[in-house]
Amino acid sequence: MAGLVIPVAEWAALHDLVHRYAARVDERDFAGVAQLFGGDGVLVLPDPPHDFGPVREHPSPEGVAAALSVLDDVPLTAHGITGVVFDPGGNPAARGRITCVAHHVGPRDGRFADAVWHRHYLDRYAKTGGGWRFARREAHLDLLDTREVRATRLGR
Template sequence: MVIPVAEWAALHDLVHRYAARVDERDFAGVARLFGGDGVLALPNPPRDFGPVREHRGPEGVVAALSVLEEVPLTAHGITGVVFDPGDGPASARGRITCVAHHVSPRDGRFADAVWHLHYLDRYAKTGGEWRFKRREVHLDLIETREVRATRLGR
């Protein structure tokens, strides 16, 4: 079974808005992309590459993402999206691949912790709009790069 084009486009927009709002540090805006009881499940790197911490509801999502306030610059690039129908007409599943850059000062320079990851998502359509029901972050690879220059400086 295939997701209709209009629904696919709405889901595509949802996952890209998540990335953009994280990079803009609009954590309340990210939380609004989740249903009222939505769950954001995160890993605990470098020990755990799979989701081991669950954050429920808008307050949980905001609290989970607030740790990024310590990272001056992030850049999330969505590299692949696959959507499948869910268990009912108002549900869907997704596998989203992403490269997430986390740029921070280190030893008088900037370093980029690059996370290659995929999200396993469950979506629910409520009030005519798609929302995350559950978003799991699965890390595949972490690398660190030296940064020559950023909009933050050199």
């Protein structure tokens, strides 16, 4: 099994990459998210409620930023990474399966509602001169739930 282990320093760098993605999305730093992708990187998103699997491809960092900009209409998001698994994918490449719970909070009927997306990402990473980058990130939606929100930093 020694061939299936990512060295600790590489694991830490990949871990940092997936957490930076979540943090930058929550900060609405879509240009910063785009920088986490290689020049030919691709983000593939689902199209809920019709397709929960990755069906909409957004190639290039510019395409990634444009795709995520739809979140500008969502006043608050909070992405929590709940699991990370990395495997070697060739040299210098790796693969990952990342689980996440993403909260999308916005107004609904005079109150706030939280659309909770339980998702997992199937990632391919490439090591570049600037460190690890996403070569391909496929987002799979596993469960979608909506909840009423009692209070947020946005108010009640």
